Amino acid sequence: YRWKSPTCNGRLPPGSMGLPLVGETLQFFSPNTSDDISPFIKHRIKRYGSIFKTNLVGRPVVVSTDPDLNYFIFQQEGQVFQSWYPDTFTEIFGRQNVGSLHGFMYKYLKNMVLSLFGPESLKKMLSEVEHAACTSLQHWSCQDTVELKEATATMIFDLTAKKLISYDSKNSSENLRENFVAFIQGLISFPLDLPGTAYHKCLQGRKRAMKMLKKMLEERRAKPRKEQSDFFDYVVEELKKEGTILTEAIALDLMFVLLFASFETTSLAITYAIKVLSHNPLVLKQLQEEHESILKRREDPNSGVTWKEYKSMTYTFQFINETVRLANIVPGIFRKALREINFKGYTIPAGWAVMVCPPAVHLSPAKYQDPLSFNPSRWEGIELNGATRQFMAFGGGMRFCVGTDFTKVQMAVFIHCLVTKYRWNPIKGGNITRTPGLQFPDGFHVQMIKRDQSNQE
Numbered sequence: 001y002r003w004k005s006p007t008c009n010g011r012l013p014p015g016s017m018g019l020p021l022v023g024e025t026l027q028f029f030s031p032n033t034s035d036d037i038s039p040f041i042k043h044r045i046k047r048y049g050s051i052f053k054t055n056l057v058g059r060p061v062v063v064s065t066d067p068d069l070n071y072f073i074f075q076q077e078g079q080v081f082q083s084w085y086p087d088t089f090t091e092i093f094g095r096q097n098v099g100s101l102h103g104f105m106y107k108y109l110k111n112m113v114l115s116l117f118g119p120e121s122l123k124k125m126l127s128e129v130e131h132a133a134c135t136s137l138q139h140w141s142c143q144d145t146v147e148l149k150e151a152t153a154t155m156i157f158d159l160t161a162k163k164l165i166s167y168d169s170k171n172s173s174e175n176l177r178e179n180f181v182a183f184i185q186g187l188i189s190f191p192l193d194l195p196g197t198a199y200h201k202c203l204q205g206r207k208r209a210m211k212m213l214k215k216m217l218e219e220r221r222a223k224p225r226k227e228q229s230d231f232f233d234y235v236v237e238e239l240k241k242e243g244t245i246l247t248e249a250i251a252l253d254l255m256f257v258l259l260f261a262s263f264e265t266t267s268l269a270i271t272y273a274i275k276v277l278s279h280n281p282l283v284l285k286q287l288q289e290e291h292e293s294i295l296k297r298r299e300d301p302n303s304g305v306t307w308k309e310y311k312s313m314t315y316t317f318q319f320i321n322e323t324v325r326l327a328n329i330v331p332g333i334f335r336k337a338l339r340e341i342n343f344k345g346y347t348i349p350a351g352w353a354v355m356v357c358p359p360a361v362h363l364s365p366a367k368y369q370d371p372l373s374f375n376p377s378r379w380e381g382i383e384l385n386g387a388t389r390q391f392m393a394f395g396g397g398m399r400f401c402v403g404t405d406f407t408k409v410q411m412a413v414f415i416h417c418l419v420t421k422y423r424w425n426p427i428k429g430g431n432i433t434r435t436p437g438l439q440f441p442d443g444f445h446v447q448m449i450k451r452d453q454s455n456q457e
């Protein structure tokens with residue numbers, strides 16, 4: 001009885017707490033192979049309304065699909081709500097990762113990351129991003145087929161690892177990337193650390209990756225470089241400062257999170273983008289027109305993408321917004337109630353978790369006409385500089401994703417290289433599963449063909 005009816009000073013949102021101990025965890029993780037809102041969420045909205053309670057991995061949770069409550073949760077970060085993630089996240093990302101830090105330390109880290117992925121840094125990175133995209137595409141076009149999820153993940157990982165820690169997979173005896181396996185499955189999973197589970201694989205990967213990162217940082221501290229050129233140099237300088245609040249453990253957890261957050265999310269977005277492009281020839285044509293006209297306007301045809309050109313990719317930004325709206329890479333954003341809250345007649349008790357559910361908003365017919373259709377033009381004339389009540393693919397409020405602009409640069413530049421120089425044929429795979437994180441269980445295999453070659457065919 002106590003499990004089913006938790007104590008509360010007011011009126012709890014409706015919903016079921018499921019079975020003792022496991023709650024509704026199994027239903028929450030059951031796979032969904034469509035782009036639509038997961039049946040778990042959909043059925044409960046129908047039955048209980050837009051705010052309901054449940055229990056996931058032994059935790060009472062209020063799920064919010066209500067735009068007003070979502071907005072309130074994001075705005076109240078650090079006041080009424082605080083960033084909180086299930087134990088699986090904290091164990092995998094480290095207890096001192098940026099998502100688990102608050103107050104002064106959090107602001108300090110956020111500024112550090114923003115200086116790394118802010119517009120000034122990105123302007124300087126543009127040519128590196130283009131180089132990575134062009135060489136990868138060239139390489140893939142020499143192979144019979146390429147599996148895009150893995151290939152784009154490797155491309156982005158190599159670029160970020162170079163920028164952060166000057167890691168070059170080709171000149172290193174150890175493979176850092178292979179430690180980041182099964183992450184999407186392991187992160188939001190049942191915290192069972194048993195051989196064979198995705199959670200176990202993630203923990204093992206984390207241990208190995210942290211060992212490598214620690215060794216690299218120690219080597220750098222022993223032999224600091226004259227000029228600061230990567231994030232490790234910056235960290236080494238910060239650690240030397242008297243009275244610094246940064247510790248080696250915090251810096252390493254941050255490095256680990258950034259490496260993961262940058263490659264796993266953007267590679268899913270790019271793979272998803274190419275998959276939808278394969279089915280939407282008119283969208284592809286519009287993208288081609290935009291990018292070919294950029295090339296035509298260029299005085300020096302051999303020069304790279306400039307910041308001005310990047311900023312002029314209007315249709316591409318609409319395409320990116322539409323991709324991340326439908327991809328719903330982050331299916332749930334977690335917070336903890338710091339005190340009791342009353343909202344729209346319901347009480348959320350202090351200490352309870354809340355989960356903002358972006359897919360429920362992104363796929364709501366009340367917010368988006370024909371929500372499941374891929375239509376970049378719906379974003380025409382809408383400039384998104386942050387989250388809105390309708391769009392929260394990158395979160396919202398104070399914790400809005402610091403990598404948003406980095407992702408957009410990578411996606412836009414990659415699309416530029418792809419649509420101006422290549423065409424592709426889907427060969428196999430491309431099916432998606434959401435458990436609830438987006439995955440391509442059999443990858444997405446395509447044949448990449450250089451356009452001048454294909455024109456001659």
Ligand code: HEM
Binds near residue numbers: 258330
């Ligand atoms: C398609 C790509 C991406 C998506 C959909 C995405 C999504 C999100 C979301 C929803 C949040 C908010 C989490 C919360 O409020 O608890 C977030 C935070 C974050 N993201 Fe991203 N992200 C993407 C790319 C990146 C990249 C490329 C980086 C690396 C630079 C990155 C680094 C971070 C970090 C460090 C945070 C934590 C920010 C904080 O706690 O203030 N993300 N991201």
